[in-house]
Amino acid sequence: MKISVVIAAYKGEKYIAEQLGSILPQLGADDEIIVSDDYPEGKTKEAVMSVGDSRIKYTEGPGKGVTENFGYAMTLAKGDVIFLCDQDDVWMPDKVQKVTGFIEKGFDLVLHDAQVTDAELNMTEPSFFALHGTNLSLISNLVRNGFVGCCMAFTKELMHAFLPLPRNIPMHDWWIGVYALKAHYSVKMLKEPLIKWRRHGDNVTGAKTSALQKIRWRVNITADLISRMPGKDRKHE
Numbered sequence: 001m002k003i004s005v006v007i008a009a010y011k012g013e014k015y016i017a018e019q020l021g022s023i024l025p026q027l028g029a030d031d032e033i034i035v036s037d038d039y040p041e042g043k044t045k046e047a048v049m050s051v052g053d054s055r056i057k058y059t060e061g062p063g064k065g066v067t068e069n070f071g072y073a074m075t076l077a078k079g080d081v082i083f084l085c086d087q088d089d090v091w092m093p094d095k096v097q098k099v100t101g102f103i104e105k106g107f108d109l110v111l112h113d114a115q116v117t118d119a120e121l122n123m124t125e126p127s128f129f130a131l132h133g134t135n136l137s138l139i140s141n142l143v144r145n146g147f148v149g150c151c152m153a154f155t156k157e158l159m160h161a162f163l164p165l166p167r168n169i170p171m172h173d174w175w176i177g178v179y180a181l182k183a184h185y186s187v188k189m190l191k192e193p194l195i196k197w198r199r200h201g202d203n204v205t206g207a208k209t210s211a212l213q214k215i216r217w218r219v220n221i222t223a224d225l226i227s228r229m230p231g232k233d234r235k236h237e
Contacts, residue, residue: 002030003082004032004081004083005032005033006076006082007035007086007087008038008087009038009087010038010044010069011042012047012088015088016044016088019086019087019089020056023085023091023096024055026093026096032057033057034077035048035057036070037058037060038066067165068165074159074163080156081099081103081156082155083096083099083152084149084152084153086149086150086197086198088198088200095112098194099153103153108155110154111148111188111189111190112190112191113134113193114148114151114196115196116197117198118200128151129191136181136189137181138178138181142218142222145173145174149171150195150197151194152173158180158185161183162179166220168220169217170217186237
């Protein structure tokens, strides 16, 4: 089972080497990490290359924001299982083993919990799931997204089904999660923190938006779901 780890980077030089250092020991010789850099004129490439591992594949991103950067990077992934990854977190040492174990049991997508930390990795919340009220209800996730990309891994079959990403969605992970639920792919909610999710002033995600924009996003994503649905009967757990 070949693994692809997909990182959409943007000015990621501060933390990305530490993140890569937490991932690489968990990968096999044939696995890969794809780093798509949306700010190639910065210092991210230097930080990535300093790690010195041939499994890391650096590429310049499309320069159109985090969602399109992840969408582009996923098209380069050659693995059987794709892990989405932020540039500034730290993986627990057994993340890959535990997640791939559920993929091997037949799940198409695994969503695991996270410890929320500050910039210095001091824990601020022991469970993102508990803080957010995460669940696998399609309606709940259309109202308030609980699918955090850095806590997700999925099969290449699911990836090929949800790509290309719709152009009118706010974030890639929201689309992937609700698509999997609506299309009845098998989703595992693993209530165990498998990353330290670093939250700091430079995070790319989390910007505030107007109520009107939030309504438009939900209308758009619902319309996209209706137009893109295959037939599949699987399970959620």
